[in-house]
Amino acid sequence: MNPKTKKRLVWVPVMILALFWLMITGVPFMYMVLSTFKQRFEILTNGVFAFPASFYTNNYVEVLTGAFWTYFRNSVLVAAVSLTILLFISACAAYPLSRLKFKLNKPIFGLIIAAMSVPIHVTLIPVFLMMSGIGLYDTPWALIGPYVAFNLPISVFILTTFMAGIPRELEEAADIDGCGKYRTFFFIMLPLSVTGLATLAIYNAVNMWNEFSFALVLTQSPRNRTLPLAIWEYQGQYTNDIPMIMTVLTLSVVPMIIAFIIGQEKMIKGMMAGAVKG
Amino acid sequence: MQASNLASRRRHATHIAATIFLAPALLFLIIFIGYPILDSFRISTLEWNGISAHRTFIGLDNWGALLRDRNFWAAFRNNLTIMVFSLLFQVPFALALATFLDAGGKKFNLFKVVWFFPLLMSSVAVGFLFRYALDANFGLFANISRLLGGSGAIDLLGDPNRALFAVIGVICWQYIPFYMVYYLAGYSGLSEDTYEAAIIDGATRGQYFWRVALPQLFPTIRSGAILSIVGSLKFFDLIFVMTGGGPGTATELMGTYMYRNAFMTFRMGYGSAVACGMFILITMIALIAMKLLSGKEAGA
Numbered sequence: 001m002n003p004k005t006k007k008r009l010v011w012v013p014v015m016i017l018a019l020f021w022l023m024i025t026g027v028p029f030m031y032m033v034l035s036t037f038k039q040r041f042e043i044l045t046n047g048v049f050a051f052p053a054s055f056y057t058n059n060y061v062e063v064l065t066g067a068f069w070t071y072f073r074n075s076v077l078v079a080a081v082s083l084t085i086l087l088f089i090s091a092c093a094a095y096p097l098s099r100l101k102f103k104l105n106k107p108i109f110g111l112i113i114a115a116m117s118v119p120i121h122v123t124l125i126p127v128f129l130m131m132s133g134i135g136l137y138d139t140p141w142a143l144i145g146p147y148v149a150f151n152l153p154i155s156v157f158i159l160t161t162f163m164a165g166i167p168r169e170l171e172e173a174a175d176i177d178g179c180g181k182y183r184t185f186f187f188i189m190l191p192l193s194v195t196g197l198a199t200l201a202i203y204n205a206v207n208m209w210n211e212f213s214f215a216l217v218l219t220q221s222p223r224n225r226t227l228p229l230a231i232w233e234y235q236g237q238y239t240n241d242i243p244m245i246m247t248v249l250t251l252s253v254v255p256m257i258i259a260f261i262i263g264q265e266k267m268i269k270g271m272m273a274g275a276v277k278g
Numbered sequence: 279m280q281a282s283n284l285a286s287r288r289r290h291a292t293h294i295a296a297t298i299f300l301a302p303a304l305l306f307l308i309i310f311i312g313y314p315i316l317d318s319f320r321i322s323t324l325e326w327n328g329i330s331a332h333r334t335f336i337g338l339d340n341w342g343a344l345l346r347d348r349n350f351w352a353a354f355r356n357n358l359t360i361m362v363f364s365l366l367f368q369v370p371f372a373l374a375l376a377t378f379l380d381a382g383g384k385k386f387n388l389f390k391v392v393w394f395f396p397l398l399m400s401s402v403a404v405g406f407l408f409r410y411a412l413d414a415n416f417g418l419f420a421n422i423s424r425l426l427g428g429s430g431a432i433d434l435l436g437d438p439n440r441a442l443f444a445v446i447g448v449i450c451w452q453y454i455p456f457y458m459v460y461y462l463a464g465y466s467g468l469s470e471d472t473y474e475a476a477i478i479d480g481a482t483r484g485q486y487f488w489r490v491a492l493p494q495l496f497p498t499i500r501s502g503a504i505l506s507i508v509g510s511l512k513f514f515d516l517i518f519v520m521t522g523g524g525p526g527t528a529t530e531l532m533g534t535y536m537y538r539n540a541f542m543t544f545r546m547g548y549g550s551a552v553a554c555g556m557f558i559l560i561t562m563i564a565l566i567a568m569k570l571l572s573g574k575e576a577g578a
Contacts, residue, residue, distance in 0.1 A: 210400030
């Protein structure tokens, strides 16, 4: 057998496997999106693979004219505020960890890394009690503290690595000009870290947008809940109305898919940066 | 004298700056992670519903009950099953997909985009999607079986013997893309030169993979495995949404069991003991895994 045919023969099973996995990931998605254009009993009578009998858009109309926007607004609010705080304070923490010499540098960095493997369950009850105690229980504000804290370790880790890679020349020049640590941070390090911060913003936004456990425990009334909980509430409201539930699912993923289409490269990079945490 | 004075003043200024820059981050970590861990251990010594002023100190009674609690250990065993199957399927499959994308480059962008999709969905959305997609009568498999002339009733999530494996399947669906991206990141860290040098030396693609890429990827594979181990023990939302731990206790996990005790039957004291038990077990297993896996690397 000449090497060329041999090479082709290797590619056959590889392509079959690749197409197989394409189906495994793709089919549930098609099922989800296709179902949104069906009427309630269509799935039961025509099966899930049939094309929608008529392009039924009432599911979307019903969801979008309902409480959906309240959940959406809460999600945007929580993610925006948490993200702003998170990015700023992780940049603040990454600067001394990557640049300044002090005795506790390594131990503090180690402690922050160790916090990555803490399961949220061990904090759920105390945080719930804390939020009840200070009157933030059942408000979107209750989510901000935990969201910042649990995304902090990985963010500090990534930013510290990022800042360590920035050349020192500019800072040294600034130092000679008598520029203090604080001005160096705000006028040199922060602007130079923008690409790192952008990647981190995407990674964390996806996490916060999708977070469920804290939102479940710390909020109760529908008007204070975020989108992942909307899915939960709709499920109770439209029991077994599969097209309706699929519509809510699709609408909750749409912002992420739009973000993905716009910033595909950045997003994959963000995920990669997030992935290298171990 | 003058010089050393200046140096010590500078060092002092550095210390102050470091403290100010680190303070906000440490404050968040202490308030929302450090203090709650300690508080959980404290609450685990109470008999309390979380709301009433009436709380009784019962010492280590909750812990004794936890050690004898069959449901907790059954939940732990389910976590371990998920852990083993996750390692068996996720690591090699994700590595294969990443290798494929790395070899194909831009040509395979369509694959990359579609394979990436599950990562964009929340666990809740994935859970609900599959709760219906795996429905015994109206789900995907039921429909496929009907197309092939079968009876069309395939119960995956409702059958106690199959539910855990169905759940593991969904976990793989959701997380293989994550580890794929992870290993892809590992590949992008390997230098082009190594590949070119290997090919010039007459290595085939396969030889390059087994002899050059794989050993260099080992640290990435190892940390991926540790992530997968820790993640399997922490599982909550996906299973909570998809099966609620059922049927019966077939898919009950430590996380869902803790939630059930603390927030559904309002046994905050016992719920805290479960949470702390979970924390201890996860920390122990993570440490053992790190030790074992790093030992292996030293031997290689």
